[in-house]
Amino acid sequence: MKNEDSLKRLKIVEGHLHGVVRMMEADAYCIDVIRQIQAIQAALNKVSAAILENHLDSCVITAIRGQDPSERERVLKEITDVFVAATKV
Amino acid sequence: MKNEDSLKRLKIVEGHLHGVVRMMEADAYCIDVIRQIQAIQAALNKVSAAILENHLDSCVITAIRGQDPSERERVLKEITDVFVAATKV
């Protein structure tokens, strides 16, 4: 459900990115291109956050309540991993 | 010249992003989608850096050597601005 919203947003980002490709083809000013790329990255951050929120509300709850400790560990480890990666991009 | 290379890379990112849209349509695992989005952001960082490098080697040098102090100021201000924005995405 919520991910349908994320999919919609991601398609909007796709359109935005295509616009930046065209800007570059039209030889737009460098700084303007960089600013648009940064706007795309900010939009992608929002999509990632929405997907994570959805994931926490579903898979993570299921795993933590489940009987499989290795599955639980895996799911929690993944969250730390995407957090670490998030601080690097 | 160098920006043609950036354009090519940006088109590759476009293809990558389209792949992620399809992943989401196919109901891929949330964490895998987030990881792909983070990979796209890392690729966008590289494109931005390449565009900035090109910009410094051309427009910035021209502006700084030019006779117009307000133009020089503007160009330098823009670099600080994209740096500030870069630390926020």
Next chain:
Amino acid sequence: MKNEDSLKRLKIVEGHLHGVVRMMEADAYCIDVIRQIQAIQAALNKVSAAILENHLDSCVITAIRGQDPSERERVLKEITDVFVAATKV
């Protein structure tokens, strides 16, 4: 336990930051100062990730297994929030 390790690392960052203050007092080269600040930020990212990992392994598991749905929601919301903030610094 694990947080004692994080505390130790944070104290090392404190020493590092004090070194950068001294560099600036000694009028060090701007770019070298910026690089040291970036190294400090990378170290802080690692401390945050270690604290989050510890938090997921303790409080989050307790909240999700607990009987209080609003507490569970609060705890999951916090994780999305720090993730969102992480993508902005």
Next chain:
Amino acid sequence: MKNEDSLKRLKIVEGHLHGVVRMMEADAYCIDVIRQIQAIQAALNKVSAAILENHLDSCVITAIRGQDPSERERVLKEITDVFVAATKV
């Protein structure tokens, strides 16, 4: 001149970081500690940006107007480098 302001700000960050060390020693809530660390990183971003601005207004202008092409190249390369690093922390 402007860097004196940066030095002052960096000392404030130092005080802030010391406060976070004490929070951890007092066994503060994990998420609160992470939030304070993120606030410190945001403050460090501002210090870096101010130092870069100062650097562009002085050394970079001098180098670009100077007669030494390798020095000019070096200075411009450094800016791209800190920009690349900024997108990773």
